[in-house]
Amino acid sequence: MKLGIVGLPNVGKSTLFNALTKAGAESANYPFCTIDPNIGIVSVPDERLKVLGELYKSEKVVPAVIEFVDIAGLVKGASKGEGLGNQFLSNIREVDAILHVVRCFEDPNIIHVDGSVDPLRDIETINLELIFSDMEMVERRIARASKGARNDKTLAKEVEFLERVKAHLEDGNMAKSLVVEDEEEINWLNNYQLLTQKPVIYAANVMEDDLTEDGASNANVKKVREFAVNEKSEVFVICAQIEQEIAELDDEEKKEFLEDLGLQEAGLEKLIRASYRLLGLISYLTAGPQESKAWTIKVGTKAPQAAGKIHSDFERGFIRAEIVNYQNLIECGSFNAAKEKGLVRSEGKEYVVQDGDVVLFRFNV
């Protein structure tokens, strides 16, 4: 699962990316972290794993991860191929969601490409490039589909739909705000993989002084929030510079630093969790003396497919899953104690795995 970090130059993308990968590299220790300087594998903070690791005296604790890609260079004119634009747009095509960094901090020493700090104008600049790129894609599809549409009713219907998408984009709207009418239209739209169909989190990059939980003191953040509500996107207030500093600290120093700022946890950790949620992901857990581990699944995944994340044999030979809710397990103190209290359930093929399920799969080999 991949998140692409976009935004105009000098808004704090690399600062945020560096903070994310630094924090992620330290807790997860993934050897493939450094293969590509623009890709960072980041672990998803999960208190539950630490507790399970202690309960089972696990040798290893393995968190869930998500991938962040630093997509620099998206500038005005990118959709026309300016500034290597098309390459960046194709990088965005490959991600599952977008983290759009917006400059809300004032700093006379750091030049803004458009001369002043104005988050709504910046958002519009980037979004327009994405919209232009989608329009081109939709026009190409219309041209192709129109050829066969005379003899094919479904294709003719699709061309009509494509025309609607085009008009929607031409009005400056993102594809995700298009009102779709039925299953067929949903499938078509998903199939086009438009850039403006992807979920977005706006990361409002503020000054240290504005770093309260909701950033309410910053007028720019307020504007971004109002804008995002209409678009049904999330907003996250962050100070990239502070996060980078925090990422350099060890645990003890970090705690003190956060206390001084009056914060409970680093913004980064919350941001990673929010991203995970945005991608529609949850974790189920396995625990044992060898390792306690969080496994990533999409909301709605059934038990055999969840088992398949561990090994394809688990999915093929799936018999049932023994499941206890994390909270119940901790309260009882052990799997057996939970079993005695009737809190361990035996679930079959149709069971939809929940976040925080601690699972033991039974399967045929």
Ligand code: GDP
């Ligand atoms: P990018 O071009 O979007 O990747 O931007 P950078 O991360 O390189 O940041 C551009 C400049 O802004 C750098 O000099 C950063 O140190 C600075 N910067 C980034 N975040 C903040 C922030 O939250 N506050 C202030 N004052 N400066 C920041």
